[in-house]
Every structure is written in structure tokens, then in C-alpha cells.
Amino acid sequence: MTLLRDRDLAHAFDHASRTYDRLTGLNPGYRADLLRSARRLRLPGDGAGLHLLDLGCGxxxxxxxxxxAAPRARITAVDASAGMLRRALxxxxxxxVRFxxxxxxxxxxxxE
Ligand SMILES: C[S@@+](CC[C@H](N)C(=O)[O-])C[C@H]1O[C@@H](n2cnc3c(N)ncnc32)[C@H](O)[C@@H]1O
Incomplete structure (x- = not known):
């Protein structure tokens, strides 16, 4: 197994960011499964008063x-790849929602 250092990983996803949405869009279950997973969290009150972290938001x-799934929550979305984040923004x-x-x-x- 090859271990990627942080910077290598971010660069790999910078590169992948060019086609990421197109590729995941071709997978009919991708977004539906993400939504199902988010709904499975069963966040109360549409997320009112909650602060959610989406780590590796792409x-x-x-x-x-x-x-x-939680339209009333605050969401902080974090990613190491500038290319992925640019597309999110x-x-x-x-x-x-903040990135x-x-x-x-x-x-x-x-x-710390
Ligand atoms: C497979 S993508 C998933 C993106 C998004 N969550 C989605 O469901 O489409 C993984 C993301 O995690 C990010 N990532 C991987 N390791 C990370 C780390 N150590 N810190 C921050 N982001 C990371 C990558 O840059 C990439 O955007």
C-alpha cells in the first residue's frame, strides 16, 4: 500500500476535482446514498441548534x-484540496454553510 502525504493527497484530489462532479453524476446512486446516510443520522428538529462538520467535503x-437532511443546522465543510473546494464554493x-x-x-x- 502506498501512503500519501497530506500534500500529495490534496494534489491528487486537486487533479481529480476537474472530473469529480461529472463522474459522481454518472453514478445514479451516489447522491441518493449520501442523502440516505445523512437522513440516517436522524438529526432532531431539522438540525436546529446543531453545528455539523463535513470533513472531506470535496x-x-x-x-x-x-x-x-438538516436545513436548520450550521455546517462547517472542510477539505484539504483547494481544487475540490473551489468547485464547492x-x-x-x-x-x-461555510467552507x-x-x-x-x-x-x-x-x-491546541
Ligand atoms: C472521495 S472525496 C469525497 C468528497 C465528498 N465528501 C463527497 O461525498 O463527494 C474525499 C475528499 O476528502 C478529502 N480529504 C481526504 N483526506 C483528507 C484530510 N486528511 N483532510 C482533509 N480533507 C481530506 C479529499 O481532498 C477529497 O475531497
Whole structure:
């Protein structure tokens, strides 16, 4: 198995970001499964008062599923790949959703 360093991983997804939405769009179950997973969280009150973290949000497909499952939650969507995030940010989002360009590792040490 090849271990990718953070930067290599982000670069790999920068590259993949060009075709990511097209490829996942060709998979008929992709977005439906994300939505089903988000709904399985059974977040109460449409997510009112909750702050959700979408770690590895990519181009925003999982963020959109969370938003649909919990439209009243605040959502912070995080990704290490600038290319994936650029595509996410090009989509319309309510003010309750924000995107951060960070790796999971940076996120976990940010509060230290
Ligand atoms: C397979 S994509 C999934 C994207 C999105 N969640 C979706 O469902 O379409 C995985 C995403 O996780 C991000 N990622 C992987 N490892 C990460 C890490 N350590 N920190 C932050 N983002 C990471 C990648 O850049 C990529 O955008």
C-alpha cells in the first residue's frame, strides 16, 4: 500500500476535482446514498441548534446532503484540496454553510 502525504493527497484530489462532479453524476446512486446516510443520522428538529462538520467535503455533494437532511443546522465543510473546494464554493449555499481549506490533521491541532 502506498501512503500519501497530506500534500500529495490534496494534489491528487486537486487533479481529480476537474472530473469529480461529472463522474459522481454518472453514478445514479451516489447522491441518493449520501442523502440516505445523512437522513440516517436522524438529526432532531431539522438540525436546529446543531453545528455539523463535513470533513472531506470535496465538491460539496456530502455537504448538500447534510443541508437537505438538516436545513436548520450550521455546517462547517472542510477539505484539504483547494481544487475540490473551489468547485464547492462555485455552488450556491445559504449563510449557514461555510467552507474551510484545512486538512483533518490541521483541524485537530487548530485548537491546541
Ligand atoms: C472521495 S472525496 C469525497 C468528497 C465528498 N465528501 C463527497 O461525498 O463527494 C474525499 C475528499 O476528502 C478529502 N480529504 C481526504 N483526506 C483528507 C484530510 N486528511 N483532510 C482533509 N480533507 C481530506 C479529499 O481532498 C477529497 O475531497
Amino acid at each position: 465538491t460539496g455533494a456530502s455537504t448538500r446532503a447534510l443541508l437537505r 462555485a455552488k450556491p449555499w445559504p449563510d449557514s 474551510l481549506h484545512l486538512s483533518a490533521e490541521e483541524l485537530t491541532t487548530a485548537g
